[in-house]
Amino acid sequence: MKATRFIIIALLVSFAVLTTPHVPKSHAQQRATSSACYNFPNLSSHQMQYAGMAYGQPGPVLPGETFTITASVEKGSAVIRLVGDWYGYMTLAGPVTVGSTPVTLSYTAGPTGLPAGAEGVVYIVDSTSTGFDSGVMMTVVTGCNLPGCDMGLPWSSDYVMGVFVADTTLAWGADQPITPPLTMQAGKTAWVLGQDATHEYYIIYWACSVLWVPVNSMGPDPEQLWNSRPLPTNVVE
Numbered sequence: 001m002k003a004t005r006f007i008i009i010a011l012l013v014s015f016a017v018l019t020t021p022h023v024p025k026s027h028a029q030q031r032a033t034s035s036a037c038y039n040f041p042n043l044s045s046h047q048m049q050y051a052g053m054a055y056g057q058p059g060p061v062l063p064g065e066t067f068t069i070t071a072s073v074e075k076g077s078a079v080i081r082l083v084g085d086w087y088g089y090m091t092l093a094g095p096v097t098v099g100s101t102p103v104t105l106s107y108t109a110g111p112t113g114l115p116a117g118a119e120g121v122v123y124i125v126d127s128t129s130t131g132f133d134s135g136v137m138m139t140v141v142t143g144c145n146l147p148g149c150d151m152g153l154p155w156s157s158d159y160v161m162g163v164f165v166a167d168t169t170l171a172w173g174a175d176q177p178i179t180p181p182l183t184m185q186a187g188k189t190a191w192v193l194g195q196d197a198t199h200e201y202y203i204i205y206w207a208c209s210v211l212w213v214p215v216n217s218m219g220p221d222p223e224q225l226w227n228s229r230p231l232p233t234n235v236v237e
Contacts, residue, residue, distance in 0.1 A: 040067050040121050042188055043142040046224045048135035049078065051128045054088060055140075058120025065109045066145045067092075067121045072102040074137040076129035082107045084118030088126070092118075095126055098138070139224055161221045162192040162202070162231050168217040174201060176212075184213070189221055194236040203236040 043055055071080055081094035082105050092107040092114075107121065114120070128136045168184050171177045174196065184190065184206070191205035201212040220228040 041142055041144045043069075043123065044140055044189070044223060046139045047137070049125050049128075049138045049140075050135040051078075051125055051132045054083065054086065054122050054124040056120070056122030058084075058086060058118075058122060061109050061114045061118075061120060062146060063109055063111050063113050064146060066106060067108075068104060068106040068143045068145075069123050070102050070104040070141045071098045072100055072139050073098050073128075074100070074139075076136050078128045078136050078138060079126040080105070081124050081126060083122055083124050084114055084120065086119065086122075088124040090115065090118055092121065102139075156193075158194070158232050158234065159205075160192050160229050160231050161189050161223075161226050162204070162218040163187065163189050163221045164213075164217055165219045166217055168213050170206060171212045173212050174198075178211075190218075192218065192231045194232045194234040197235050199233065199235075202231065 040056060045055075049055075067082060069080070069082060071078075077097055077099045079095050079097050081088065081096075082092040084090035084092050093105040096103050096105055105123075123140070123142075125138075128134075130136055164184050164186050166186050168186075169177055170182045170184060193203045193205065193210075195202055195215065196212065200215060202215055202218055204211055204213060204218075218231060220226065220230060222228050
């Protein structure tokens with residue numbers, strides 16, 4: 001497969017990963033700098049996708065990380081893979097043909113991380129029933145788990161996926177910015193647990209960490225999976 005067949009859509013860093021809502025700051029800081037589940041969980045989308053396109057930006061992968069992708073096509077079909085490089089030469093999982101029934105692929109990094117030569121984890125659309133000139137409407141839900149990050153998580157159905165409406169600097173708490181600064185770009189998503197006692201901040205999950213962002217920085221996620229579900233306003237202690 002020629003490299004020229006592949007057009008890479010480089011999505012910026014995102015770490016929408018589940019974790020416990022009561023992580024001590026020292027532990028949260030350690031997890032946030034670990035590059036856990038780099039980028040991949042934020043590749044969920046409902047959009048037209050084309051043969052020969054790879055989605056994601058390769059980045060660091062830690063031993064034991066498990067990456068999953070569940071995809072379905074409204075009309076027709078597509079062949080997808082999880083791959084470890086920009087051009088789809090290194091297959092990590094698949095290929096699998098996706099139709100109207102959702103299909104899931106998964107890959108778990110080994111004890112030393114990715115195989116030699118791999119750059120990260122992205123997914124690639126090898127072919128579609130419409131050919132290279134016309135795309136198919138595909139719903140993709142991606143996720144990543146790092147053992148020890150969310151194992152035994154006291155999860156709640158009240159948690160909602162939110163989307164950043166503006167570039168936002170992440171913080172450990174009110175007036176406690178992360179150093180060096182870390183910014184989530186507009187359009188990226190993260191789990192929203194609730195708000196602080198002043199209702200001026202959302203408390204979110206990000207990179208196995210519990211962090212704070214201003215309430216005006218996030219809104220409901222319009223993707224089909226969440227359908228603009230209102231973000232929680234309950235106080236997180």
